[in-house]
Amino acid sequence: MYESDVINEESERTAFRKAEKKYKIYYDNTKKKKVPKPVDTSEVVDFSSILDKYNCNGEVGEGVSVLKCDFDRPVFCLDSRPGFYFIPGALSVEEQCHWIRESLLSFPQPPNRTNHNAMYGPIEDLFISAEEGKVLVSEERPLDRVDLETIVSKSDPGWKFVEESNRKNACNSVSASVLLRKLRWSTLGLQFDWSKRNYNVSLPHKKIPDALCQLAKRMAGPAMPCGEEFQPEAAIVNYFGIGDMLGGHLDDMEKDWSKPIVSMSLGCKAIFLLGEKSREHLPIAMFLRSGDVVLMAGEARECFHGVPRIFTDAENAEISHLESQFSDLPYLDYIRTSRININIRQVY
Numbered sequence: 001m002y003e004s005d006v007i008n009e010e011s012e013r014t015a016f017r018k019a020e021k022k023y024k025i026y027y028d029n030t031k032k033k034k035v036p037k038p039v040d041t042s043e044v045v046d047f048s049s050i051l052d053k054y055n056c057n058g059e060v061g062e063g064v065s066v067l068k069c070d071f072d073r074p075v076f077c078l079d080s081r082p083g084f085y086f087i088p089g090a091l092s093v094e095e096q097c098h099w100i101r102e103s104l105l106s107f108p109q110p111p112n113r114t115n116h117n118a119m120y121g122p123i124e125d126l127f128i129s130a131e132e133g134k135v136l137v138s139e140e141r142p143l144d145r146v147d148l149e150t151i152v153s154k155s156d157p158g159w160k161f162v163e164e165s166n167r168k169n170a171c172n173s174v175s176a177s178v179l180l181r182k183l184r185w186s187t188l189g190l191q192f193d194w195s196k197r198n199y200n201v202s203l204p205h206k207k208i209p210d211a212l213c214q215l216a217k218r219m220a221g222p223a224m225p226c227g228e229e230f231q232p233e234a235a236i237v238n239y240f241g242i243g244d245m246l247g248g249h250l251d252d253m254e255k256d257w258s259k260p261i262v263s264m265s266l267g268c269k270a271i272f273l274l275g276e277k278s279r280e281h282l283p284i285a286m287f288l289r290s291g292d293v294v295l296m297a298g299e300a301r302e303c304f305h306g307v308p309r310i311f312t313d314a315e316n317a318e319i320s321h322l323e324s325q326f327s328d329l330p331y332l333d334y335i336r337t338s339r340i341n342i343n344i345r346q347v348y
């Protein structure tokens with residue numbers, strides 16, 4: 001996962017890394033405004049076009065097949081990557097809006113952890129505070145007797161949201177809007193410990209919300225072993241802003257790889273790289289759009305994968321369908337230049 005964003009010299013030369021470099025964003029320094037250099041996407045597999053073609057004449061093209069199952073939409077497979085399934089447009093526009101809202105409003109709420117925990121401890125109401133223009137401040141408190149007895153002052157620096165006008169009284173401060181832009185992940189259900197790369201069942205946690213469980217169970221269906229039902233126990237929500245990428249990695253900390261990871265895309269279009277067991281193999285690049293669902297089970301669980309690029313410009317983001325649905329401007333403002341990925345796992 002994120003640890004693999006750290007790229008050493010040797011991995012710089014692998015086929016996977018070369019593909020990451022091919023698709024990552026580079027800016028044209030000759031222009032005054034930050035303009036991304038054009039990227040050649042002619043080799044990127046486009047399942048939306050494949051779906052259109054399939055709906056039109058029943059053909060899918062070389063290397064792609066349609067899974068025979070009773071899912072209510074076509075489920076595509078790649079012949080060279082058994083256990084990988086792509087369901088274009090699996091989520092309705094209403095579902096996409098709902099899960100974007102939840103990802104911003106509810107999922108980062110404690111006891112769920114986020115990347116901000118390490119620095120600030122649990123933060124409540126990040127999205128609302130950003131909307132209200134609030135600022136997270138730490139007030140250095142003199143050690144009083146209670147502090148000394150409970151030794152809380154060192155471990156609890158007392159970060160809290162205040163009005164911008166109160167910022168001047170604080171020793172340290174950071175705007176909620178900055179923190180929202182720097183939100184990189186939140187974890188639901190069993191909490192993933194990034195430092196140890198495993199699930200820490202002793203960390204306080206809430207169950208994954210029932211509606212998300214039901215959705216994940218339904219989506220997982222095409223990839224599940226016959227007669228078994230997917231049991232969502234943990235989810236990682238990834239937030240991507242302008243220029244963000246997710247380096248090649250494996251999701252291998254779950255016990256039973258016959259169960260899929262259910263991965264849902266929301267917001268701006270992205271390029272997803274699906275490699276093989278080694279980074280030495282050339283990955284397949286494909287577009288991920290808002291509403292697409294990917295399942296990775298069995299052999300595909302052993303494949304390196306990552307997201308080298310998201311498209312945040314109006315022309316390429318392909319989120320116009322969300323514009324009319326969000327009556328609440330702050331969500332639309334966020335998602336116009338962001339992507340959210342919710343990936344749901346059965347851990348045991």
Ligand code: SIN
Pocket residue numbers: 238246263265272288305306307341343
């Ligand atoms: C992941 O592989 O963990 C996330 C993939 C995605 O963002 O689509």
